[in-house]
Amino acid sequence: MVIVRSGLRTLAAAVAALCTAALLSTSAAAAPDPLPWSYHQGQGNAGECLAISASGNAFTYSWTEEDPTCRPKVEFIRHSFWVRRQLPQVDDPDVAYVYPDPGPYQVTMPGIGVYSVSIASSDDEGSWYPATGGVVTIGADRDDDWIPDALDACPTLSGLGPEGWPDLGLRPEHLGCPNRAPRVRAGADLALNGQDGTTLRASVTDDGLPEYFPVTSAWSTLSGPAPVRFAHPDRATTAVTFTAPGRYVLRLAATDQALTAHDDVVVTVTERYRVEVRAWIPHPRVVDPVHPVPEMLPHVNSVDSMHACGVVNGPLWQTSTFRGDNHRGFDGSYRGRVWTEFTWDGTTITGIKTTRDPAALFGTSHRDFVIDPMPGAAKHCTEAQRPTEKATVTRNGTTGVHLDLHTPNPLVDWFPGLGHAPAIDSDLWVTFSSRSKITFKAGADEFPNHGFRAWRNGKPFYTRAVNQAACVDVLGPTGAWNLFHRLISQTNHGTWTTSTHATPHTFDKTCG
Numbered sequence: 001m002v003i004v005r006s007g008l009r010t011l012a013a014a015v016a017a018l019c020t021a022a023l024l025s026t027s028a029a030a031a032p033d034p035l036p037w038s039y040h041q042g043q044g045n046a047g048e049c050l051a052i053s054a055s056g057n058a059f060t061y062s063w064t065e066e067d068p069t070c071r072p073k074v075e076f077i078r079h080s081f082w083v084r085r086q087l088p089q090v091d092d093p094d095v096a097y098v099y100p101d102p103g104p105y106q107v108t109m110p111g112i113g114v115y116s117v118s119i120a121s122s123d124d125e126g127s128w129y130p131a132t133g134g135v136v137t138i139g140a141d142r143d144d145d146w147i148p149d150a151l152d153a154c155p156t157l158s159g160l161g162p163e164g165w166p167d168l169g170l171r172p173e174h175l176g177c178p179n180r181a182p183r184v185r186a187g188a189d190l191a192l193n194g195q196d197g198t199t200l201r202a203s204v205t206d207d208g209l210p211e212y213f214p215v216t217s218a219w220s221t222l223s224g225p226a227p228v229r230f231a232h233p234d235r236a237t238t239a240v241t242f243t244a245p246g247r248y249v250l251r252l253a254a255t256d257q258a259l260t261a262h263d264d265v266v267v268t269v270t271e272r273y274r275v276e277v278r279a280w281i282p283h284p285r286v287v288d289p290v291h292p293v294p295e296m297l298p299h300v301n302s303v304d305s306m307h308a309c310g311v312v313n314g315p316l317w318q319t320s321t322f323r324g325d326n327h328r329g330f331d332g333s334y335r336g337r338v339w340t341e342f343t344w345d346g347t348t349i350t351g352i353k354t355t356r357d358p359a360a361l362f363g364t365s366h367r368d369f370v371i372d373p374m375p376g377a378a379k380h381c382t383e384a385q386r387p388t389e390k391a392t393v394t395r396n397g398t399t400g401v402h403l404d405l406h407t408p409n410p411l412v413d414w415f416p417g418l419g420h421a422p423a424i425d426s427d428l429w430v431t432f433s434s435r436s437k438i439t440f441k442a443g444a445d446e447f448p449n450h451g452f453r454a455w456r457n458g459k460p461f462y463t464r465a466v467n468q469a470a471c472v473d474v475l476g477p478t479g480a481w482n483l484f485h486r487l488i489s490q491t492n493h494g495t496w497t498t499s500t501h502a503t504p505h506t507f508d509k510t511c512g
Contacts, residue, residue: 035112040135040146042118049132050119051104057111059136062103063119070132076121081105086135086168087114087151087175112139112148114168145176152176170211179209181259184217186252189265193343194272194457196501197229197241200265204236204254217254222264224248225346225435243501244435245269245346268345271500274455276339277391277403279424280332280363281324281448282470286422288320288367292480295319304411305369308383316373321475322409322422323366323382328470329508330451330463336362336424338391338405346435348398358390365422367411385410400431403452423487426450426466439497442466446486456500463506467492471511 034056041048049070053060063079065071079102102121109115118133139148142155146166149155154177159166166176185203192198206215219233219240226244236252246269253262290304300314325333338361343351355361364386372378389407396402405426426444433439444450444466451465472482498505 035138036140038137038141038144038146040137042132042134050117050134052117052134052136057138058106058108060104060106061117061119062105063121063132075123076102077124078122079103080118080120080131082116082118082120082131082133083107084116085110085113086116087147089168109136109138112150114138114146114148114151143176147176154178170209174207174209174211177207177209179256179258180207181261182206182215182217182254182256184252184254184261184263186250186263186265190267191270192242192267193270195269196457197239198267199239200237200250200252202236202252202263202265204252206254206256210256210258213257215254215256217252220251220253222249222251224250240267242267242269245271245344246435270343270345272341272457273344274339274341275401275403275428275430275452276337276454277405277426277428277450277452278330278334278337279405279426279444279448279450280327280334281322281422282326282328282468283324283474284326285368286322286324286474287476287479287483288322289480289483291318291320292477293319294372301371305371305381308367309369309371309379309381312371312373312379313376314373316371316376318369318371320367320369322411323368324422324448325363328449328465328468330453330465330506334363335365335422335448336387336389336391336405336407336426338393338403340393340401340403342401344432349395349401349432352393352395352401354391354393359386359388361391361405362387362389362407365409365411383411396429396431400429403428403430422448422483424448424450428452430454433497436500437497438462438500439495440464441493441495443493446492447472447483450492459504461500461502461504462496462498463504464494464496465508466494468509468511 037054039052048067049064051062051064061081063070115136115138116133117136118131120128120131122128135146137146137148139150141148143158145158145160147159153173153175157178159176159178161167183205187200187202190198204215204217217234217236219230219238221228225246226242228248228250229241231239242248248267248269249264250267251262251264253260294317296315297318298315300311301309302318305318305320325335327333338354340352340354342349364384367383369381370378387407387410391405394402405424408423423445427442429441431439438454440452442450442452446467448469449465450467451463453460453463455461472486473479474483
């Protein structure tokens with residue numbers, strides 16, 4: 001760089017010569033090829049007082065008094081002229097620093113770059129007055145952001161900040177680039193059927209601006225029928241759990257501390273339910289009310305025993321019992337069952353279905369005979385038969401279902417209207433009282449056992465034994481009486497309400 005001035009004082013000329021020799025190129029250097037240039041007037045410091053013209057890379061600067069702002073109110077006796085290279089950055093950015101008169105000065109810039117220039121003046125008392133200056137850009141600058149295209153990482157996008165000034169301290173890969181909001185992708189909308197939660201796999205990307213400010217993100221719930229639990233709400237990828245079915249709108253927002261962006265994802269949650277009613281005889285043997293006690297028969301056989309035992313010469317003693325399932329609690333064999341599955345979206349039950357094979361809903365009934373001829377050896381024989389009755393499931397409004405389980409004992413048809421045998425007549429009404437509250441209303445004969453179990457999304461959450469026939473004496477004359485009067489009406493009822501998301505519970509009705 002070369003500075004040339006005519007009429008400088010001797011001292012100023014000496015200082016200028018020293019500075020020029022130390023910091024600028026020699027006058028003998030070949031003039032560089034002309035390059036496009038632009039001047040940007042400084043703001044807020046009387047930048048209009050700096051006059052500038054150019055020819056190729058040679059610039060002429062001077063203080064001007066054409067604008068009233070620039071006319072000195074005191075006599076200036078000293079001026080400073082300062083050129084600092086801003087880009088490309090160097091260890092010693094000062095290009096020239098001299099103390100001549102107001103100018104003009106001719107400066108040859110070393111090449112493509114960004115230079116700040118300034119002139120300041122002082123009075124005879126040594127008081128300096130605010131400098132006037134601006135920024136010179138050497139080189140093509142298509143986006144007019146003061147940074148030449150050769151140094152601009154985004155040469156077609158203006159990197160001027162909100163105050164109209166470029167950030168020249170950025171790393172080369174960011175230089176001249178505007179800050180853009182983070183790019184947020186929350187992912188495609190989801191439909192969850194039979195799932196309490198899922199993993200949200202979103203993405204957040206950023207341009208790295210502003211530098212030294214990390215991008216942060218946060219999940220939130222815009223709308224939904226119940227609270228949502230995010231395992232890591234500050235991460236783009238996180239597990240999420242829903243506490244009730246329904247439609248949820250979730251938002252992922254990200255910020256680079258200057259700009260914020262967001263994206264939403266809609267998650268529709270429906271739950272899958274399975275409800276089963278079972279009935280079973282908990283005793284290993286239950287009295288047969290047709291032959292409750294050993295009886296002496298003058299004939300060969302009773303009509304019902306001949307089906308199982310054939311003809312046995314008499315006279316004889318005859319008794320019979322029903323074989324029970326011999327277990328307490330809900331799990332185990334059963335005399336009959338009915339189940340249903342459906343979808344619950346928080347307002348309506350849909351997709352109700354039951355088994356396709358009604359016969360598979362019923363276990364086999366066994367009737368054991370003991371025929372003891374006199375004289376002779378006792379004969380034991382068994383008759384087994386599967387009930388043919390069909391259990392049913394019906395819709396009960398939009399929020400409930402009704403399970404009906406009814407089967408008489410097929411081995412005793414002497415008094416079918418009275419049901420003098422371990423018959424089953426059980427009902428269960430299932431109703432959602434809210435999105436996450438379910439009510440069970442059960443009605444069953446007092447004999448045999450009756451219970452139900454409910455699953456949500458494949459996991460049992462409520463099991464109850466409504467009746468406990470294991471507590472009843474079922475053999476001999478007492479058992480015959482108990483069996484008779486406990487089967488003539490439904491007298492065992494109960495209503496229970498629980499949360500569908502509660503910890504699994506099992507209730508086994510105890511004796512007494």
